[in-house]
Amino acid sequence: MSLISSAEAQPARGAAMRKPKAPVANRARIVKAALDEFAARGFKGASMDAIAARTHTTRALINYYFGGKEQVYLAVLEHVYAEIREAEGRLDLEHLPPVAAIRRIVQFTFDYYLAHEGFVRLVVTENQAKGRHLKKSRAMRTLNRPIIDTLARVIARGEGDGSFRPGIDPVEVHMAIAALGMFNVTNQHTFSAIFQRDMGARGDVRRRREMVTEIILRYLSKP
Amino acid sequence: MSLISSAEAQPARGAAMRKPKAPVANRARIVKAALDEFAARGFKGASMDAIAARTHTTRALINYYFGGKEQVYLAVLEHVYAEIREAEGRLDLEHLPPVAAIRRIVQFTFDYYLAHEGFVRLVVTENQAKGRHLKKSRAMRTLNRPIIDTLARVIARGEGDGSFRPGIDPVEVHMAIAALGMFNVTNQHTFSAIFQRDMGARGDVRRRREMVTEIILRYLSKP
């Protein structure tokens, strides 16, 4: 059943095995197209035909591969989460002093959301569905442990060397970072419309990025 | 035309006036039911029949009143924004010292989002639609000025009496408050599923509320 492992599912090529046409490449392209479509229109709003059109294939083919709309959606979800986890894994913070490490984490997260609007919107969509699909995927739980662990290690180091105060909850800090970073992209439109300020303006975004890191650092620092 | 003003459209009940059928009461009930439905399933996902069922009327009647799905949605949007603005208006901060005033604003916002999940989810939905509907409503722009103004006054007072540092942008502060408060309800499900921590747990929520106020106050305070 492993949907994510499909990428490396090159079938060990048993003797009695017949034919690869372009299934692997197709699957990848479908997931990518589906990501855009789901992110743009939500689960119900997304159209299988639209996804098919974006990949120059047909709806029937997608169903042949994945089994149905819901399963395509799940594949996309696992794909994007795997992607961000992988990116986080390359952060390499161990040799940085705590404050610099936090700074890097916050800015990485902020930038990643900004550059991967599809991911963010997908998370929003999934929440609108009350996490119904996510709960079905066991892969998710192990998939997101690392970020918390690294964050916890940095905070512990900071407490140790006196740059941070004690009693900080890493999960809550991660939440604050995610909240500030996500809001910047998820609520762009209503905010811009209401306050007549283009939230996407270059300078503003850079300033906001700095503000978010400052907010987090001030929260962690000694009184 | 005025969709929102319909609430107070009680026809002055002249002596020779008997009750019509139930148009006013119906309209109110429809908006309420539509709020729930749109919040629960998004714009596309919401069903006019479902709304009708919740109000014991029919789809045709709703169209007779509002004109169509999109217009019902718009009426709901204006309704909830008017509601939160009104609640904010009752905050009465002028006589509080700056720090206490900020504390009240933050906690009010946090609590309001928590108690009005429908409102929050509607904002999310509208953002998923890239603010398409909001932009059509001129009412929105004037509707949300007050909160920024009051916040700006409190910050100015704080800068004046030395409790806050200078150079703070009220809009960005409001954004941070909104981000932290909203995330707490919008991302409940994915966060709970991924980190196996029930974000809704009583104690956690109260602690988080305190954390959010602390985050904001630390950001505003002198270095």
Next chain:
DNA sequence: CCATGAATTGACGAGCCTGTTAAATTTAAC
């Protein structure tokens, strides 16, 4: 009491979208 116009309903038609099925087309192995 009746005429009038607003409020309300039931039924209809059209559009979109999804999943399936059977047929056609490739491809690798033999």
Next chain:
DNA sequence: GTTAAATTTAACAGGCTCGTCAATTCATGG
């Protein structure tokens, strides 16, 4: 070259949802 599995296509059937329209209630003013 044949063959059989793996892909791909085209067409179908069923379901859901939306907006509209003509018909029907009902309170009210004359």
